[in-house]
Amino acid sequence: MIPQRASEDLEKRPGFGATLFTVLLPVILMLAKALVDVVIDDPENPVQRVFDVIGAPMIALLASVLVGIFTLLRPAGFSKERISPLVEKSLAPIAGILLIVGAGGGFKQTLIDTGVGQMVLDISKDWSIPALLLAWLIAVAIRLATGSATVATVSAAGLVAPLAADMSTTHAALLVLAIGAGSLFFSHVNDAGFWMVKEYFGLSVGQNIKTWSVMETIISVVAGGIVLLLSLVI
Numbered sequence: 001m002i003p004q005r006a007s008e009d010l011e012k013r014p015g016f017g018a019t020l021f022t023v024l025l026p027v028i029l030m031l032a033k034a035l036v037d038v039v040i041d042d043p044e045n046p047v048q049r050v051f052d053v054i055g056a057p058m059i060a061l062l063a064s065v066l067v068g069i070f071t072l073l074r075p076a077g078f079s080k081e082r083i084s085p086l087v088e089k090s091l092a093p094i095a096g097i098l099l100i101v102g103a104g105g106g107f108k109q110t111l112i113d114t115g116v117g118q119m120v121l122d123i124s125k126d127w128s129i130p131a132l133l134l135a136w137l138i139a140v141a142i143r144l145a146t147g148s149a150t151v152a153t154v155s156a157a158g159l160v161a162p163l164a165a166d167m168s169t170t171h172a173a174l175l176v177l178a179i180g181a182g183s184l185f186f187s188h189v190n191d192a193g194f195w196m197v198k199e200y201f202g203l204s205v206g207q208n209i210k211t212w213s214v215m216e217t218i219i220s221v222v223a224g225g226i227v228l229l230l231s232l233v234i
Contacts (some may be wrong), residue, residue: 014075016138029060036165098131107146107155132178134232135160136224139182154181170234174227181223187216 006046023100040048053059072082087141127134138159146213156179165171187194 014072018071018075022064022071025064025067026060027058029055029063030057034073034075038076042138103151104207107151109158130228130231131160131163132171132174133224135163135175135178136182136227139179140185140220142151143183143185144188145196147192149183149187149191153179156182171231174231174234178224178227181227183220184223186218187213 011072028195033051036051036055064228071081071088078086135156139152139156142155143149146152157176160175160179164175167175189192189195189205194208194212196201197212198205201208201213
């Protein structure tokens, strides 16, 4: 039999409309910002400045969390005493993500300020390889060294940013995809995600490398290859 408390929670479930609105709210806010940027295209316009704030990803997601408390939790019968522990538990995983993103940004800036970015660009001039392949290789190298796809993405983007200055919008987008593809390459023991997958599925280190790591590598190589092929036809 279903416990009485669980049965009461099921009876008090929020409506479909409120649920759909809450889930789509961050997307709506960010799309609204993009449309306002296209239609108005005036950074000094007060309307655009408002949408620049509410349409920023962090603000849009935060607004969705706050709205969700009133549209999902409260209608479902969650009291303040039940909501507070839920909010507190959600902060611990976020802290780790913030530290990783912050570390990635700091590492990127360190590489740029010490001249590593310019050195990589100078060396790449003698390699005679496509910029997209160079971006992919840099992301792969940082991914293998740090184990973090986020750090690899942020750092590689900072290093190859000067290359995007002379590119068309389409090829700049392909450059972003190449970096994203490279950042997935061969997840191994210095990647937190590697251990999460291992523990979740109860695998040994060897089994995880043969499955998860190989799968990540295949995705990275195939995605990088597709990006290079697209660059030939676009």
